[in-house]
Amino acid sequence: MLYELLAALTSILGARRAYVTENYDPGMSRTVASWEDGEPGPVREYALSGTPCAAVMRHGAQVVDCELGSRYTLDQSSIGYGCESFVGSPIVNREGEKIGQICVFGARPLHDPEMASALVSLAAVRVSAELEHRQEQAAVARSEAGFRAVFDQRLHLAGILSVEGKVLEANQKSLDFAGLTREQVAGHYYWDTPWWSHLPEKQQRIHDAVRAAAAGETVRFEVTCPRFDGQLATLDFSVRPIMDKEGETVFLVTESDDITERKLAEEEARQHRARVAHVARLSTLGEMAAGIAHEINQPLTAISLFAQAARRMVDSGNFARMAEVCHKLNEHALRASDVVERMQTMARQGESEKRVVDCNELIDSAVKLAESEARIHDIQIEFDRGDGLSLVSVDGVQIQQVALNLLRNGMEAMITDSGVAGRSVAIRTRMRDGNEIEISVSDTGCGIPDEYSDKLFTPFTTTKSSGMGMGLSISQAIVRAHGGGIGFYNNDGGGTTFWFTLPAAAERETHHE
Amino acid sequence: MNDDQTVFIVDDDEGVRDGLSLLLDTVGQSCELYEGGQEFLDAYDGEKRGCLVLDIRMPRMTGLDLQKILLEMGSRVPIIFITGHGDIPMAVEAMRRGALDFIRKPFREHDLLERINEALSIDEDAHRKAQDRQELAEKLTSLSEREREVFERVADGHMNKVIAGELGISERTVEVHRGQVMKKLGVRTLAQLVRAKIDMELSTEAGQPHDGTR
Numbered sequence: 001m002l003y004e005l006l007a008a009l010t011s012i013l014g015a016r017r018a019y020v021t022e023n024y025d026p027g028m029s030r031t032v033a034s035w036e037d038g039e040p041g042p043v044r045e046y047a048l049s050g051t052p053c054a055a056v057m058r059h060g061a062q063v064v065d066c067e068l069g070s071r072y073t074l075d076q077s078s079i080g081y082g083c084e085s086f087v088g089s090p091i092v093n094r095e096g097e098k099i100g101q102i103c104v105f106g107a108r109p110l111h112d113p114e115m116a117s118a119l120v121s122l123a124a125v126r127v128s129a130e131l132e133h134r135q136e137q138a139a140v141a142r143s144e145a146g147f148r149a150v151f152d153q154r155l156h157l158a159g160i161l162s163v164e165g166k167v168l169e170a171n172q173k174s175l176d177f178a179g180l181t182r183e184q185v186a187g188h189y190y191w192d193t194p195w196w197s198h199l200p201e202k203q204q205r206i207h208d209a210v211r212a213a214a215a216g217e218t219v220r221f222e223v224t225c226p227r228f229d230g231q232l233a234t235l236d237f238s239v240r241p242i243m244d245k246e247g248e249t250v251f252l253v254t255e256s257d258d259i260t261e262r263k264l265a266e267e268e269a270r271q272h273r274a275r276v277a278h279v280a281r282l283s284t285l286g287e288m289a290a291g292i293a294h295e296i297n298q299p300l301t302a303i304s305l306f307a308q309a310a311r312r313m314v315d316s317g318n319f320a321r322m323a324e325v326c327h328k329l330n331e332h333a334l335r336a337s338d339v340v341e342r343m344q345t346m347a348r349q350g351e352s353e354k355r356v357v358d359c360n361e362l363i364d365s366a367v368k369l370a371e372s373e374a375r376i377h378d379i380q381i382e383f384d385r386g387d388g389l390s391l392v393s394v395d396g397v398q399i400q401q402v403a404l405n406l407l408r409n410g411m412e413a414m415i416t417d418s419g420v421a422g423r424s425v426a427i428r429t430r431m432r433d434g435n436e437i438e439i440s441v442s443d444t445g446c447g448i449p450d451e452y453s454d455k456l457f458t459p460f461t462t463t464k465s466s467g468m469g470m471g472l473s474i475s476q477a478i479v480r481a482h483g484g485g486i487g488f489y490n491n492d493g494g495g496t497t498f499w500f501t502l503p504a505a506a507e508r509e510t511h512h513e
Numbered sequence: 514m515n516d517d518q519t520v521f522i523v524d525d526d527e528g529v530r531d532g533l534s535l536l537l538d539t540v541g542q543s544c545e546l547y548e549g550g551q552e553f554l555d556a557y558d559g560e561k562r563g564c565l566v567l568d569i570r571m572p573r574m575t576g577l578d579l580q581k582i583l584l585e586m587g588s589r590v591p592i593i594f595i596t597g598h599g600d601i602p603m604a605v606e607a608m609r610r611g612a613l614d615f616i617r618k619p620f621r622e623h624d625l626l627e628r629i630n631e632a633l634s635i636d637e638d639a640h641r642k643a644q645d646r647q648e649l650a651e652k653l654t655s656l657s658e659r660e661r662e663v664f665e666r667v668a669d670g671h672m673n674k675v676i677a678g679e680l681g682i683s684e685r686t687v688e689v690h691r692g693q694v695m696k697k698l699g700v701r702t703l704a705q706l707v708r709a710k711i712d713m714e715l716s717t718e719a720g721q722p723h724d725g726t727r
Contacts, residue, residue, distance in 0.1 A: 294570070294597050297618050298526045304619035305532025312539040312622075325535065332528050375525075378572055 001130055005123055006035035013116050015106040016083060017041070020091070020127050021053065022100035029053060032100065032131070050074035056088035056101045061124075063087050063117045066109035080105040087116045089124040093132055102127050157235070161252040165190050165210040168251070177258070179228030190254065199225065206237075213239040213252045222259070233260040273477050280474045281346050281401050284408070291372035295339045299332035306332070342369050345397055346404070356393045356505045359429050359437050360385045366403035367427060370411070374425070379411050384428035389437050390504030398478045399502070402486075403427065405471040406441040406498045413445025413496065432501060436484065440499035447490045456488070475500070518633050519563035520544040523553045523579065524595060525571040529618070533566065536622060542629070550574030554582065562640055564591040564632035569603050569615070577603060580610055589639060591632035595620075646716045649709055652698045660697070663690040667703070668710035 006018040019041075020033045029048050034041035048054040052072055055062045064071060064086040072080075080086060085106035090098040102124045110116050151158065157174035161167055167185045175182060178195050185193040191207040202223060209219040220238035227233045236257040241249040285292070310325045342365060367383050374381050392399075410425040425443050432438040448456065457476045472486075479486045479500045486500040520537055522544055524530050530546045537544045547553040551574055553565075565583075569576035576594055583590065594615035596604045604615040613635065614628050656664060659680070666676045673691070677684040700706050 290599050293599075297597050299528055301618040301620065302526070302528030302532040305529070305536050305622075308622040309532065309536040309539050312536070316539070318539075321535075328528075328531065335528070375570065375572060378570075378575060380572060 002033035002127065003035060003040055005126065006033055007038075009102075009104055009119065009123055010035055010038075012119065013087070013104055013106060013110070014108065015085070015087075015104045017080070017105040018103070019044070019079070020100065020102050020131075022091075022131065023048075023057070023098075029100065044077075044079060046077035046079055051077050051079060052086045052088055053079065053101060053103055056090055056103065057098055061087075061089040061117055061121055063110070063113045065113045068105070079103075082107075084108055085110045087113070087120045089117070089121040091124050091128045091131060093128060099128075099131065155257070157254075157256040157258070159185075159190070159254040161190050161210065161239075161254060163214050163249050163252065165207075165214070165252070167193060174256070177227060177233075178225075195225065209237075209239050210252060213241050214249060216241055216243075216249060233258050234263045235259065270481070273481060277398055277401060277474050277478060278349050280471065281397075284401070284404065284471075285343060285346055288369070288373050288408075291374075291376050292339065292343055292369075294376060295372035296336050299336040299339075302332040303329055303336075338368075339372070346401065348397060354393050354395055356391050357396055359389050359392050359399075359439065359502065362394070362396050362399050363403050363427060363429055363439060366400040366407065369400070370404055370407040373408065374411060377411060377415050378423070379414060380424035381407065382424050382426045384426060386429040386431060386437075389429055389431055390435075392437055392502045393505040394482055394502060395478075399482070402475040402478050402500060403439060403441070405475045406500075409471060409498065410441050410443035410445065410496070413443045413447075434504075436501045436503050438499055438501045440497050442491060442495060442497040444491075444493075444495040447494060448488065448496050453488075457486070517562060518543075518636060519561060520629055520633075521547065521553060521563060521565045521590075523547045523550060523565065523571075523576070524568040525549060526568070529568070529595070533625075536625070537629075540626060550576070550579035550582070553579065557588075559586070559588060562636055564593065564613075564629060564636055566593050566595060566629065568595045569600050569607060570597065575603075577607060577610075580607060580612065584610065591635050593628050593632055646712060649698070649712055650716065653713060655697050656694060660690050660694050663687055664694045664698075664706070665710065667691055667694070668707050670707075 002020050006020065010016065010018045016037055018035045019031045021029045021031050023029050027048050028045065030045040031041070031043050034044060048057060050072060052062055052064060052068070052075075066084050068080060068083050068086050080103075083105035085108065086103065087106075087110070088101050088103035091100045091102060093099050102120055104116070104120055151169065152172035155173070156171075157177050158171045159167055159174055160169040167188055167190055170180075170182060170185050174195075175185070180194055185195070190196070190210055191203045196203050196206050202225070205221075205223070209221070212219050218238065218240035220236070222234055223237050224232050224234050236259045237254070238256070239252055239254045242251040242253055244250045306325050306329050310322065310329075313319065313322060313325070345365075346369065363383065363385075367381050371381055407425060407427060414423045414425070423444065425441060427439065427441045430438050430440075457472050476486050479502070483503045484501040486498070488496055488498040490496050520542055522530055522533050524533070525548055527548070530548065534544050534546055545556070547556065549571055567576040567579060580592055583592075591613045592607070592611075594604055594607045594612050595618060596615050597618050604612075607615060613632050616624055616628055653661070659682075662680060663676060666679065667673075671679075673684050673687045677687045680687070695701065695706060698706065698709055700709060
């Protein structure tokens with residue numbers, strides 16, 4: 001279009017050259033279209049300074065009817081080289097800015113400078129509209145390129161769907177993930193694309209999610225999906241609606257994070273924690289061996305006494321109390337087996353499943369284990385059971401381990417203390433803020449010296465002569481993995497209270513009797 | 514086993530108490546059960562005879578604590594300690610303080626009953642001796658001043674003549690007093706008289722009849 005215009009202008013005005021120029025840097029201009037001696041000319045870039053074009057930019061339309069060369073002696077550009085006349089008019093955009101100009105150079109003086117000026121000004125208006133249209137198009141192209149670049153380089157696997165669920169766009173990452181080309185997915189229903197089409201059981205879920213998003217919901221879940229190399233990946237998948245100003249859903253955006261690595265790392269950390277916890281439990285049991293042996297020896301002693309008495313009864317033909325004796329034999333055998341059972345539970349490897357349980361029952365079991373040791377050191381354990389506790393969803397063995405650690409710490413704090421009679425450790429369970437359960441263990445021992453309080457929960461910190469200093473760091477890891485907190489404070493009246501919290505099990509998880 | 518002797522069992526474990534009492538029951542030995550040292554002390558009657566079967570490890574008051582209190586009270590009741598695994602240092606301490614013996618859980622009835630019999634016979638013996646001393650002391654108080662002076666000198670082996678000289682009385686009077694002393698103390702020979710003197714000295718040396726020193 002511009003060339004036709006310039007060709008017509010040169011022909012009407014009998015000129016040699018005509019240009020449409022744009023300013024690209026301050027003081028610099030270049031030709032957008034040029035017409036020289038009857039054909040399209042090269043792109044010329046030039047400094048405005050000293051040229052008639054500079055006057056156009058400063059003062060508006062200019063006409064030089066003859067002797068151009070002698071008027072613009074400082075013109076270093078080749079733009080009007082060897083020409084006699086000049087007509088120029090600024091090109092003004094909608095905002096009123098001069099963005100360039102249209103200029104015509106003639107080889108001879110102008111016959112009718114006014115008519116020439118009017119013609120060129122008219123052409124400038126037309127060119128202005130054309131340039132603006134071109135700039136808009138360029139801006140759109142730039143923005144599209146930018147979008148594509150951003151879209152493709154996202155860390156997420158991303159896609160844009162129509163409200164019906166057809167794939168409009170998919171970024172490179174999402175295509176690379178499954179080894180697909182854009183053509184394989186564009187225009188297809190998202191759930192029918194090769195990402196999901198070979199996973200019938202997932203297809204329905206994806207379909208439902210897309211429909212929910214179309215209805216205005218954001219849906220997010222974890223889903224496993226094979227990668228291009230056949231390896232199973234875990235995706236953190238989401239689909240959400242994009243709405244226009246009126247709140248109408250216009251697109252759906254799918255985003256997936258490949259969280260396979262993170263899941264593996266988490267799983268590894270979990271297993272590691274379980275292993276460390278297990279080793280710690282075993283070492284705790286080892287330290288408690290004397291107490292546990294005593295605990296088992298008691299019922300064995302009773303059994304042995306009953307059995308010897310029974311033999312004497314049989315010898316003397318007195319069977320009157322035999323039933324009672326047998327009952328007691330059984331009772332004490334079961335008592336011994338309870339101790340063994342508790343010990344075995346603690347010695348069990350790995351993680352048990354999370355179960356919804358009554359916190360008081362868990363703590364009771366830990367207290368019984370700790371009592372075997374308490375008896376040896378002449379310490380009483382007082383268990384203050386909270387009423388109306390919510391149930392908790394926990395790995396029971398691990399929580400017992402935490403309680404046992406805290407109980408043993410409390411006892412040890414008092415053993416190192418002078419051997420005063422009537423020592424006791426109190427453990428209590430309480431509801432806190434209605435949504436978590438607090439378990440606290442208070443001793444009347446020596447308290448925690450300030451210099452230890454900062455690093456108490458770091459591994460291998462110990463104030464004791466024996467032990468590895470792992471108990472509290474493991475307890476902390478266990479409690480945090482359960483979504484709870486752990487801490488301590490020195491009591492006003494001496495001694496220390498350690499506490500930990502467990503979130504109440506969600507209502508739907510709890511079973512009501 | 515003895516009818517008027519009681520085995521006092523102090524153990525915090527109900528099963529062990531139960532089993533011990535049943536076993537003693539089958540051999541016709543009466544016993545009393547206490548679940549702790551304080552409970553025993555609350556019911557303790559120093560006049561009651563028997564022996565103590567005492568758990569060394571108990572909450573609140575340990576067996577050693579109770580032993581110490583009993584010694585301070587001057588009780589000489591024989592104590593057999595019940596010990597478990599790893600209680601040897603405590604058992605040694607208990608023996609050092611005069612415990613009769615210790616038996617480890619679980620017990621062999623032979624060992625247990627033998628120890629208890631031994632303890633009861635020691636108690637019986639001690640009781641008899643105490644009774645004898647008591648009788649002697651009573652007899653001694655029945656002696657007159659002069660008779661006592663004569664008794665001590667005769668028992669120390671002095672001749673009648675020498676005693677008469679020392680006391681400024683006739684030899685014949687010494688003989689009369691001497692006959693009176695033997696009659697009052699219920700002895701027939703000089704040897705028995707000497708023995709009574711030794712017993713008397715032993716019980717005065719010991720000061721209190723029950724003081725717990727060894």
